[in-house]
Amino acid sequence: MNTQATPVLAVSDLRLALPKGADRAFALDGLNLIVRPGEIVCMVGESGSGKSLSAGAIMRLLPEPHVHVAGGTITFEGEDILSKSEKEMRDVRGNRISMIFQEPMTALNPQKTVGWQLDEVLKLHMAGSRKIRHARAIEMLERVHIPDPESAYNAYPHQISGGQRQRVMIAMALALSPRLLIADEPTTALDVTTQLQILKLIRELQQTDGAGVLFITHDFGVVAEIADHVIVLRQGEVVEQGPADQVLNRPEHPYTKALIASVPDLTPPTLKPVIAAPIVLKGTGLRKTFAARGGLLSGKRKEVVAVKDLSFELSQGETLGVVGESGSGKTTVSRLVTRLLDADCGSVELGGTDLLACTPRELRAMRKDIQMVFQDPMASLNPRKRVVDIIAQGPIVHGEDPDKAHDRARELLEMVELSPAAANRFPHEFSGGQRQRIGIARALAMEPKVIVADEPVSALDVSVQAQVLKLLADLRSRMNLSLLFVTHDLRVAAQLCDRIMVMQKGEVVESGFTAEVFANPQHAYTQNLLSSIPGRDWTPPVRTTDAA
């Protein structure tokens, strides 16, 4: 790489002021960075680090006057961005600097066709007839590898998949060969296999055009996959920056080390000695179809098979991972075995009784034995209840004395490493990770035979994720819990699961001991999944440091 080339972007000492009453005065405090042509600079940080606002500042699209530039300079190809008029900026945006966003589902106007939106950027910045623009648009759709560009051109955003929408966004961003591309978490909302394709695509297009890329992410795996240069942000301050190899493999700052150490290792746990533990949960021949509506107003219903003939066994003290991408039916599995959804057929034997054949009254009693930890820490706790009531609710429903249940709830809070002083607070007063701990305490309060965990750490920042995973692992060995663990994240699965089942389109394509599946995947889909894990060739160096 040519380090002598004039930088495309140079930011020096940038400070962004937050409105009064925010938790800190500056969203960004003294950001320095340089992006050279043909270089990918990754800005890494957890939520609240100020990484997305820095992109807004460069585009001059900050939510002013709430957040505004309080100092520093931004130079783009030798021009001072901050002194440009709004009209001059409009010529820059989409033309010389362009941007890709996180949410492909909402980033496109639902009322306009893909072609119209692609054409808009061309119309705004390019002199040329409709015919020339159309040809350019089709060419771009081809370059981002969209099958059948002509029909994609005429499609509305809701008619194409999330991955394709992100491709359209990229086509739009690169249509005029910008000098700088800002990508704000462009793959976070996508499945791993799609993520890898999109990362490769950004790489490929950027190399042909020689643009500089500022890539914002929270995921060190992605960094390892794509970065030339890395900047680590924490609470608005740069804690470390340097070439990718140096930051990834020889981090210096303790925060960087801690973040890297929180990335779950891809090495699965060693095989446990096989003891004949009793089977606590057994699913046989489970099947679930949903009637999906065709159009919103048309009454036509076509069936979608979410889970197709699923069988599994879970032994006492074992953790079984259910792994798959979105649409694989893994979440449906968690709802079927807890009978939050009714299966079309099959049985779920819990301690010898078929849960699916229970009467409503029997079912309510049986629920005690199979508890669940949910995905969304915001939505899984009733916002109008105090934490102690949330945890004690289950035992009270099952006839426990309320005072005893409340005492027990406080003990459980301690068990999940939260202060019992928090018992009388409401859920919104806790962070995401803490809420997940409360969710775990709620499940434990019932002393269940089985806990079903549906993506319990996917909404959490990586350092928090590591702590919650560690807590789960500790509790599991202390209480000999049996876990059915649903996740899309193979790194997380590798950390926690003894055995895994890989699901694709409602079917289990492969299952076995985690170590064996990881070492020697049999099914093509599993192989693809494993090889798509971002940063799979990178082994984080500082395993010894404790995540906390």
Added chain:
Amino acid sequence: MTVIDSDLRPQEPPRYVMFWRRYRRNRAALLGLVLFAVVIAMALTAGLVDPGDPLRRAGVPLTAPFVDPANPFGTDQLGRSVMSQLFYGARISLLIGVVATLISILIGIIVGAFAGYFGGWVDDILMRITEAFQTIPSFVLLLTLVAILGSKIEWITFAIGIVSWTAPARMVRAEFMSLRNREFVDAARNLGVSNSSLIFREILPNALPPIIVYASVIMALAILLESALAFLGLGDPNYASWGNMIGQGRAVLRTAWYCSAIPGIAIILTVLSFSLLGEGLNDAMNPRQKQ
């Protein structure tokens, strides 16, 4: 080095304090609160302002305002004091507004909760009924009901409640449909909580805030409906009512326009206070929507 996740944030002040802080940020809502307080004060002090019957003759008919100190707002064509009627009218407006709103919200919650929670054929039947009620122009239905039931104040209130439950029912239904699949409801169900507890203890408290905000709209509409009825001469003749005053003032519009203007302004300010109150409640209860 990282923040240890089990550390707690500082405790927040109690809920009502937070509520008031968010409410008072909206200055228009504060004005609404003041107007509302004035209307309540008028209703409460009506007996003190004029201990007698507001519908009796209190002075020379058609005295202009600010002439006779005994009747500061003047008198109408029957010599009744405009001010006493105004104060007693505040009672009627508030009473009808509050009770009719309670009736409509109650019906709305029951219909909406069952339709939204159970879905399927329960929803189909309840929604057909709601549609039927929504299809008849509400004021025509109100006239019909009052014609059948008679013009007693209880029946008028009941009729207003009956014609205005459909909107809250649809709102409650929509809230329930979105909340019933929320994870915390699944969590409670998975603890073995019964359907009735799920509906009334888990979902309803979370569905209430928008309904409470909407209650201010219904209250405003109820007052408007009552005054329109009274204006058309279908109100309860035994009570002083703002709509009634305007209706009777119409006959003397040319000479004594204040007889209709004063109660008219009272209606506008009262309804305005409810709308502003509703906006403030919305800001305070749905903090995410603030700018």
Added chain:
Amino acid sequence: MLVYSLRRLFQAIPVIILIMIGTFLLLKLAPGDTVDALVGDMGGADAAFIERLRAEYGLDKSVWVQLWRYMAKLAVFDLGQSFVYELPVATVLMDRLGTTLLLMVTSLSIAFSIGIALGAFAARRAYSLTDNVISTLGLVFYATPSFFLSLMMMLLFSVKLGWLPVGGIKTIAGFYTGWDHFWDVARHLVMPTAALSLIYLSFYLRLMRSSVIQVTDQDFVRTARAKGAGELRLMTHHIMRNALLPAVTLFGMQFSTLLGGSVVVETIFTLPGLGQLAYQSVIQRDMNTLMGIIFLCSIIVILVNFLTDLLYARLDSRIELS
């Protein structure tokens, strides 16, 4: 599309049947029937005559028999006879329909277009002085009872200034033709239309303002900004169409309320429309006519709702009618 339309109209039939049965039974609850009202008007009659009248109108049968007879006639669109006008109800209704439709179409078009324009205008300057003035005016009009607004306009424009006629749809014994007739009717409609549209305008204004503010915050608007689109382009090409959708829904939902609002305004301005007829039928206990009005209004409301749904589907590319 055709299949969808047919199915929608088919689904409306049970709703109308429900309404008519409900109204019929409700009206039978009322103390006294048409015959009582007639006899009351005549100042009393002997019992045998009353019985004869009852038998003549079929009122001596049980409620269920009467209901059955009424519904059977309704199925062939026979709405019966108006006791007050001594004409078929259908004739009375058709005579009145034009006035109400005219009033409704003009005031709705005015309210919808101006309300939407003002709402969008205010939203683009959210929280500025202009926005505050527009929003406050909107709230005040929202809080004003239509009859009060009508009276005050009458006081100002008819009584004090003498510009506009106090009521009616045309000058009595004016016998205007052609353009003169048109202007005469227009002059009569100015105030009623203004009263209705000012109040409904405030609905659309408030709705559109919040809708535009909401859409402006969405991701795709940010995308368009990042593409270099200016504020005007954002508004015309990205925000408006998305923000219009809730307004269209409200248009359909509020149509029945607006029809109801015409009762008060038509009564005040003595416009010979359906609203005034409804009020008179209630006062005169002309039950057949009242039933007829409810039947006709329901059909109009259902038709308008159906049309707004079609419009919505056209505006929202996510919806496909099949």
